[in-house]
Amino acid sequence: MVFSNLPQQQRELPEDGTTNLWGVSRLSEVHRVPVASLRPADSPRHQSEQAEHTHLLANSAQELPPIVVHRQSMQVVDGMHRVRAAELRGQSEIRARFFDGAPEDAFALAVRANTSHGLPLSLSERTAAAVRILTTHPHWSNRAIAAVAGLSAKTVAAQRRKLGPATQTTARIGRDGRVRPANSAEGRRLAGRLILESPGASLRAIAQKAGISPGTVRDVRARLLRGEDIVPLRHRLDENGRGGLNENRQSGERRPPVARLVAAPPPAPGRDEGGVSGIFPSLCRDPSLRLTENGRRLLRMLELHTLDGQGWQSVAQSVPAHRAQIVSELALECARQWQRFASQVRERAVAPVA
Structure with missing residues (x-):
């Protein structure tokens, strides 16, 4: 040429x-x-x-x-x-x-x-x-x-x-002369926290604080809404600083399971939309609950109470007669614990902002 x-x-x-x-x-x-x-x-x-x-x-x-x-x-x-x-x-x-x-x-x-x-x-x-x-x-x-x-x-x-x-x-x-983390996992986690703290913040503002691109912030926000891990598998690092699914497969290591909730299905026709079964799916979609350890624990606790009336009756009938008394007492104690918990949560809802 x-x-x-x-x-x-x-x-x-x-x-x-x-x-x-x-x-x-x-x-x-x-x-x-x-x-x-x-x-x-x-x-x-x-x-x-x-x-x-x-x-x-x-x-x-x-x-x-x-x-x-x-x-x-x-x-x-x-x-x-x-x-x-x-x-x-x-x-x-x-x-x-x-x-x-x-x-x-x-x-x-x-x-x-x-x-x-x-x-x-x-x-x-x-x-x-x-x-x-x-x-x-x-x-x-x-x-x-x-x-x-x-x-x-x-x-x-x-x-x-x-x-x-x-x-x-x-x-x-990078090609534009800007310094960015070699692996964006930490930047994604920081962006996730910033999104939860300031849901109305712009993609660019969060990107500047987290040191990642606006496109990555957009992906983090989308993953939050879908209930997915905000760090894709290929970006997660193992203990030796190596990333990627293939490396773990080759070394025989297995990653610990990612804590993740599967959103509950929408309520069936005819069920009480305002009851526990109707409210629970919206709670599962809330990132502030889904992405924190105590939030996930609460959702698991609430999930146990999403049975309809027929479901509760079926479980009650399955309790053996010789355990009926103690199960009844435990259920009452659980109800009292839930009442105390409800009072504590209600106080947070009405407490004045400092």
Whole structure:
């Protein structure tokens, strides 16, 4: 591929969502630089230069885009084929933009440049480049590195797992330059608490406080309403900090069951809509009860009393005669406990707000 065949916006480094990461904002204006002062590139290519591509560029009638040079070392970051083409043309100078930054950042910029224009990198070259960036920039997110290397985030995540603990971080920088937790489980839990405390708060406000995206907050809110665990299984961490269902299957471990209530079915036609059986389903849908330990305990206690009259009669008839007296006394004691409980709850309902 020659540059003359590319649209104008692809002839120089693109200003996309990874600008804050791979350094386009740190490029200087165009200068004319002596070709003899340049050092060979730290290239992500297995074969640093291809003669055929160099000759194609040298024979191009159009002016080639400026190269990128690491100012501190004068090493070519992007455009080694253009440098060789300039030499073939007999040019003593070449147009260049300087990059100011660390050598590791310069390499990442070189990778991004070679996946966006010019002679494309092979899959093995892009994968090897991603592995190198993972070791030098473990704090970058999988999606950010994927955007730089021209790979999928899943591929980068697989390489991160192969590299082991050295590349595992608790927080990572995304393509937009914002820092977010590597696993959103804690952010989801915080968002869940914030939603319960302030149901009317906007998604964006909760997202800023919880350190997650508004889309994740929307998912948390939807899960609350459906009575599901607000942290998807793939985001939950085991004791060693590893996440995902497959890892536990491979290690033979089993996760503890997630405490979850199944909402009671709607009342059958003809039943008292205002009685216990009619009110109980709405309580099951209340996140403030469903997502707290004592709230779930209360719902389990109340569920025992959702029987209709025929159900109570059937249970009473099943009590053996020799246990009837003690069961009767226990039932009365339970009724007294419920009365005391009802009084305590009623006091909360009428207590003035401090």
